[in-house]
């Protein structure tokens with residue numbers, strides 16, 4: 001790793017490898033230690049169960065004073081995630097605090113998959129569908145999971 | 157205007173007199189006593205002062221010092237306390253007497269109980285950057301969270317660049333303790349960043365102070381101070397913006413703050429539907445010649461056939477200005493509840509367009525009459541130079557034009573109010589008075605335009 005990498009990032013990365021979050025794999029890129037390849041397994045009893053979702057996570061220059069930038073690469077049907085994979089999560093925006101970590105962010109994203117919040121939507125059409133007919137929305141989410149996020153054996 | 161703490165509250169007169177930049181005769185024969193009496197009679201009279209940034213700084217600092225002395229806290233903490241208590245020194249002192257700990261926790265000067273358990277980072281490691289550090293190199297405030305100066309510095313920099321100042325929080329986990337100004341300034345050394353921090357802080361303080369408002373005029377630095385927070389007219393003497401002290405929107409009596417916001421949002425949303433109305437020409441209802449409206453008055457006279465008619469409803473003017481003046485009143489379809497949803501939607505649009513058209517038309521008239529006023533001034537000067545009458549002889553015309561402007565403005569703002577009024581006797585009474593005002597306004601407009609300038613209702617096409 002490059003000498004310029006802040007100790008905080010080194011420590012967090014080491015801990016993520018040593019004690020990974022269950023259901024999440026985050027591996028720093030070979031050429032850029034601030035860029036992480038992330039796999040998140042769809043939580044049990046959610047419409048995303050059985051799927052594995054690819055995300056990218058980047059630690060900006062000001063990290064940890066500024067929040068990490070996170071985006072879904074795998075298509076997902078979720079009221080708080082838009083077409084471009086951007087995530088509507090308060091701790092990634094104004095509720096960010098330097099006391100939070102990559103680990104906290106990943107856990108929060110996992111929680112968001114378990115409990116979609118159509119009242120604070122990013123993808124308006126999806127949120128609308130979620131409110132009007134939740135059963136149907138969940139069905140679509142399941143289909144998308146099968147189609148776009150087929151499960152592979154998780155590397156661990 | 158603000159060297160002294162005297163009474164600046166001559167708002168309505170400001171509006172009447174300062175209308176033009178070259179008004180050298182503005183104070184020609186004003187009598188102070190008469191002015192004072194008029195203020196008391198004027199239901200729209202509102203007392204306010206125009207302050208410069210330095211005046212506001214002084215005012216806020218006086219409060220800070222008073223509180224800091226009274227309850228023995230640093231000025232920085234006094235500022236935090238005042239900011240979260242609408243700048244009432246007395247309220248803070250009272251709360252402090254009752255339960256000082258509660259006051260300090262509620263104001264986020266001290267951490268809530270939960271937070272105090274997480275004291276000092278162990279092993280002298282800054283938990284944000286995870287660098288080992290000398291114990292005395294770590295610093296922080298009342299909550300006990302300690303971080304290194306570099307981390308604080310970077311935290312403040314990022315936050316200030318996002319416009320955060322009075323809401324700057326501790327970096328500790330779940331800690332919402334606010335960073336007092338002296339701590340922030342002891343860390344932030346970059347002069348540009350310090351300036352920004354203080355500038356944003358100033359803005360936040362003015363916004364939390366119930367007696368203060370920034371003038372909403374573009375790039376206007378003036379701050380208005382009024383002893384009571386009411387939806388009253390304020391006129392800024394620097395940029396001439398006329399606005400409501402309570403909500404900062406353009407002054408809008410008799411419509412209330414919430415209603416005008418609703419109305420303006422609706423107008424913005426429906427602007428395309430309403431666009432077709434913005435016609436400057438209509439046909440004479442009698443001889444069908446095309447007439448361009450280039451004056452503010454809605455009492456039109458066809459230049460060709462001399463027919464008098466109303467620009468709004470194209471009705472005969474003879475029926476206007478009487479008890480039966482119906483032009484301002486929207487007649488709802490009494491049977492609408494039984495109609496189809498489609499018909500109801502159409503009716504709703506018709507009703508909105510009726511009010512919008514009148515609102516828009518008076519706004520246009522106001523502009524046209526403002527242009528006419530300039531012409532009147534020039535004309536009067538000409539007359540005076542010509543020795544046809546003295547300046548004083550012609551004053552009545554200017555006075556009338558200014559009164560017309562004031563009345564037309566209010567008339568315009570009666571329409572959103574009427575639009576949202578529930579059907580019933582209150583609405584009937586309101587519309588009766590509105591109609592009377594409208595008739596008189598058009599009457600005055602007609603007279604002001606005719607008094608000197610007769611070239612209106614120009615024929616085109």
Ligand SMILES: [Zn+2]
Nearest residue numbers: 282285304307
């Ligand atoms: Zn540090």
Ligand SMILES: [Zn+2]
Nearest residue numbers: 299326328331
């Ligand atoms: Zn703290």
Ligand SMILES: [Zn+2]
Nearest residue numbers: 371376392395
């Ligand atoms: Zn101004």
Ligand SMILES: [Zn+2]
Nearest residue numbers: 387400403413
């Ligand atoms: Zn208002």
Ligand SMILES: [Zn+2]
Nearest residue numbers: 440443458461
């Ligand atoms: Zn005609």
Ligand SMILES: [Zn+2]
Nearest residue numbers: 466468469483
């Ligand atoms: Zn009419």
